[in-house]
Amino acid sequence: MQQQQQAVRSQASRRPNVLILLLLALLVAAALTVYSFRDTIFAYWDAPPVDTPVEEPPVDTPVAPVEEPPGSDPVDAEPPAAEEPPTVEEPPAVEKPPAAENPAADPPAAVRQLANGDDLLALVTKETSLGKYEPTDLVTIPAEMGLYDTRYQLRAEAYQQLRAMWEEARDAGVDFYVTSAYRSYATQKRLFNNYAAKHGEKAANKFSARPGQSEHQLGTTVDLAVPGHVLASSFGGTTPGRWLAENAYRYGFIMSYPEGSTGITGYIYEPWHFRYIGVEHAAACRESGLILCQYLEQQPQQWQ
Ligand SMILES: [Zn+2]
Numbered sequence: 001m002q003q004q005q006q007a008v009r010s011q012a013s014r015r016p017n018v019l020i021l022l023l024l025a026l027l028v029a030a031a032l033t034v035y036s037f038r039d040t041i042f043a044y045w046d047a048p049p050v051d052t053p054v055e056e057p058p059v060d061t062p063v064a065p066v067e068e069p070p071g072s073d074p075v076d077a078e079p080p081a082a083e084e085p086p087t088v089e090e091p092p093a094v095e096k097p098p099a100a101e102n103p104a105a106d107p108p109a110a111v112r113q114l115a116n117g118d119d120l121l122a123l124v125t126k127e128t129s130l131g132k133y134e135p136t137d138l139v140t141i142p143a144e145m146g147l148y149d150t151r152y153q154l155r156a157e158a159y160q161q162l163r164a165m166w167e168e169a170r171d172a173g174v175d176f177y178v179t180s181a182y183r184s185y186a187t188q189k190r191l192f193n194n195y196a197a198k199h200g201e202k203a204a205n206k207f208s209a210r211p212g213q214s215e216h217q218l219g220t221t222v223d224l225a226v227p228g229h230v231l232a233s234s235f236g237g238t239t240p241g242r243w244l245a246e247n248a249y250r251y252g253f254i255m256s257y258p259e260g261s262t263g264i265t266g267y268i269y270e271p272w273h274f275r276y277i278g279v280e281h282a283a284a285c286r287e288s289g290l291i292l293c294q295y296l297e298q299q300p301q302q303w304q
Helices: 002-036 038-072 079-089 093-101 156-171 185-199 201-207 233-237 239-251 279-288 292-297
Strands: 138-140 153-155 177-180 221-225 253-255 273-276
Touching (some): 138 156, 156 253, 156 273, 279 292
Antiparallel strands (some): 138 153, 177 221, 221 273
């Protein structure tokens, strides 16, 4: 009896051992399989995580810092200004499709083409175009007059008058700074397309010009600001903003888009945007009580 029982026991205790051996063999086989195909397997697993982190930083890092300064600069802009008015006025975000369809944003072909961008009285509106006009007498505005590191340019005469105005204001305890000046056709095109992509083309059209239709392309126009009031309607309420509204004409500068003129100009109130048209014409324009574009419409224009 005892021997029989022992035999049964040893048989029973042997079975689990066999199972364990089988399992171990399977594990070893699986491990060997994984090991031999490790390249293929890890290529799948590793590729996405490894590639993504490696690629993103290099791309983002250089782009962001580089774009930011220009954003405030190239400007026409009106990044900040863009935020308020458009958002309020353009609830219908329905305009987005056209923006996407027509990212080129070139001005309508029907607009009148100006023949001479050098003319200080050239009528630059949404119904006219400078084409790809480029000034030939640009000078660089000194860093001390700028709000940002970006250096801007103006045509020589406009700069001299801006400098005189800036110094006299400073002597009177009034400080303001340049946040944008000359912008090329190409710069304006990039800027407008960025705004159109973000806000829709129709909204962008109210605070930014299409290429060929910006007074900044003339090289006689500046955006002025103080910290905290950059491209913002609030600038008009600051001491420098009020000083400029009252005195800029004495140096030949006119606020192109004053408050309440949107129906005439097509642009929002831009108390920061001043265009040089010469001291005599600036005085006459102010005397007339006309908006700048209305005044210029009465002046001889050179069309192509
Ligand atoms: Zn401007």
